[in-house]
Amino acid sequence: MTSITSVPLLDLTRNDPEVLDRMREAFDRVLVSGRYIMGPEIDGLEAECAEFLGIEHAIGVSSGTDALILALMSLGIGAGDEVICPTYTFFATAGSIWRVGAKPVFVDCDPITYNLDPAEIEAKITPATKALMPVHLFGQCADMTPVLEVASKHGVRIIEDAAQAISARYDTTSGPVSAGGMGDFGCFSFFPSKNLGCLGDGGLVTTNDAELAEHARIMRVHGGKPKYYHHFVGGNFRLDPLQAALLRIKLPLLPAATEGRRRNAARYVERLQAAGVVSADPAEVGSGQIGLPQAVRDHIFNQFTLRSPERDALREWLGERGIGTEIYYPVPMHLQACFAELGHREGDFPRSEQAARETLALPIFPELAPEEIDYVADGVIAFCRSRGTGS
Ligand SMILES: Cc1ncc(COP(=O)(O)O)c(C=O)c1O
Structure with missing residues (x-):
């Protein structure tokens, strides 16, 4: 084997040739079907x-962002309403709330899982609160039991932003449930970097409520039912049948891909722990140390996110060795310029601000070779040693 000199953050071209052939067949099937909007591929994917x-x-639906917007619109959330969500998240969480005219009300994150801290929710509930929007960040569910309790106590809805967590499970009081199956709506993204990605944009809305499902289906096609008769103003939130056909091939392969991510994560953990560079406290990490991601619950590792107080230097060090990394996310929502009128300032959500300064995602995609994981781990270890840590 040639020695490794670089590892990409993500490589979407490492496809099994047999799977590629099946995707070409699916493409041909849609091409000759003449059904380019809705139809059997969408029905099939939804059932599966x-x-x-x-x-x-x-x-x-057309994307994870549109999944969130469709869920909000289907619950009638808009001007004058408030939705509680984490500040440490991808922009679409807060952006979708803003775009329907509602106000995002932020809570800080748990320093171990980076998910929203449920203990902060209740104090933020006002008469205007219509929903909670927990995010299952990096592939691990938010702590949903207290989120469900506070929502039911105050009669507010839950929209789960499960864009990064397809198939992650959470142990509710009545047994394990998939991300997206605990709230009124679950919202998923099929963006190519997600664990189940399509060849462009796509998303999914889930619910266990038949009436909400029916309403969301109407809102997906401009709010018209029958066609051209509108009791509601919806949008065009349709998924393309071509994407659905391709996703139907990838969906059964998802469990094996998730296992690949978990295997890679376990190898990082083993290598980094053996080198003595891991901080005992994953939330408070000293110089020359790293904090490991903590799988407190079932974790599907959409991201493998380290913590280091020297994050930017670590990133540069790895970059010099050809290792792709990413910062998810450098600016929490309460400090985004577009939300300035909410009046937040630095220091409002210290744990999220610290996470934004310290976290760094390493390559974790399932097709990585063990030698590539070792190359990345060696890069991290060498950085820590350069700072005087590690055996
Ligand atoms: C947490 C979160 N919410 C929402 C989205 C939006 O999904 P999409 O990019 O498919 O619109 C993403 C993905 O990018 C995400 O990571």
């Missing part, structure tokens, strides 16, 4: 996703 996730209704 519902069954796979153990959630009663699944609705294919």
Whole structure:
């Protein structure tokens, strides 16, 4: 084997040739079908996703962002309403709330999982609060039991942003449930970097409520039912049948791909721990040390996110060795310029601000070779040693 000199953060071209052939067949099937909007590929994917996730209704949509917007619109959330969400998240979480005219109300993150801290929610509830939007960040569910309790106590809805967590499970009081199956709506993204990605944009809305499902289906096509008769103003939130056909091939392969990610994560953990560079406290990491991601619950590792107080230097060090990394996310939502009128300032959510300064995602995609994981781990270890840590 040639020695490794670089490892990409993500490589979407490492496809099994047999799977590629099946995708070409699917493309041809759609090409000659003449059905380019809705139709059997969408119906098939929706049924297969519902069954796979153990959630009663699944609705294919145009992106994860549109999944969130469709869920908000289907619950009638808009001007004058407030939705509580984490500040440490991808922009679409807060952006979708803003785009329907509602106000995002932020909570800080748990320093171990980076998910929203449920203990902060209740104090933020006002008469205007219509929903909570927990995010299952990096592939691990938010702590949903207290989120569900506070929502039911105050009669507010839950929209799960499960864009990064397809198939992650959470142990509810009544047994394990898939991400996206605990709230009123679950929202998923099929963006190519997600664990189940399509060849462009796509998303999914899930719900166990038949009436909400029916309403979301109407809102997906401009709010018209029958066609051209509108009791509601919806949008065009349709998924392309071509993407659905391709996703139907990839969906059964998802469990094996998730296993690959978990295997890679375990190898990083083993290598980094053996080198003595891991901080005992994953949330408070000293110089020359790293904090490991903590799988407190079932974790599907959409991201493998380290923590280092010298994050930017570590990133540069790895970059010099050809190792791709990414910062998810450098600016929490409460400090985004577009939300300035909410009046937040630095220091409002210290744990999220610290995470934004310290976290760094390493390559974790399932097709990585063990030698590539070792090359990346060696790069991290060498950085720590350069700072005087590690045996
Ligand atoms: C947490 C989170 N929410 C929402 C989205 C939006 O999904 P999409 O890019 O498919 O619109 C993403 C993905 O990019 C995400 O990571």
